[in-house]
Amino acid sequence: MKLKKLRKISRRNALQLIAGFTGTAILPSISFAQSNQALNRINEITKGLGATESDIYLDLPEIAENGNQVKVSFEMDSPMTESDYIKTVYIFADGNPSPNVAKFSFTPVMGSCSATTRIRLSKTQNVYLLAENNNGQFLMTNAQVKVTIGGCGG
């Protein structure tokens, strides 16, 4: 079926098609490498084990008018006892010049695992949260933020 259809296409169209295909084949590989720097970091930290997608409360504006000051809050559901607590929370941004944004180290005496800060986002992108508990298990979530004016300078 496909062969028959292809034969009907003129030489010019066929060339355009091929050009189009190769174009789309090359482009994703480039954007893949760039847009997943956050996921690459997550892979590095979890040593390839990956993290479980979880519905962690990650509060970010849907649209940030000013990328210089984007408020981010998160809260994890954890008993925060000596035997079961969230040890570390990382925040990554996949569209910033560097994926690392912040690393929070929690202790069970805090009683709750939540924090707020303000971050810079250079463009519209996904923000990832990766959490590690004291047993070495990883949880993650992400949220997209549309940035009107970028905030990384340059």
Next chain:
Amino acid sequence: MSSIKPRVKVPKEVSIDEIVEIKTLIRHPMHSGRMKDVDGQTIPRQIINSFSAKFNGKEVFQMDLEPSISTNPFIVFQYKAKESGKFDFEWIDDNGETYSISKEMVVS
């Protein structure tokens, strides 16, 4: 840099087992190393790279900051009050300088 002054809000009196919110703010330009000044020269990186909170000498919270943290870092976290004591907050600059502030909290 005398212009760098931390500000912290800790409730003075709380009841036992209450989870209190601690708000911190420090005035700091957080030069990411990518911004340019009016002459088009790149401003070298200078950020606060670490923040920590100690309660009665024991570290309870620590945060590593990267250039993606905004100017005048604002950090909020929670703490479960168990006993009266003193918080020591410390910010560490790229140039090795530290800025600190202490706050007392009474648990009744």
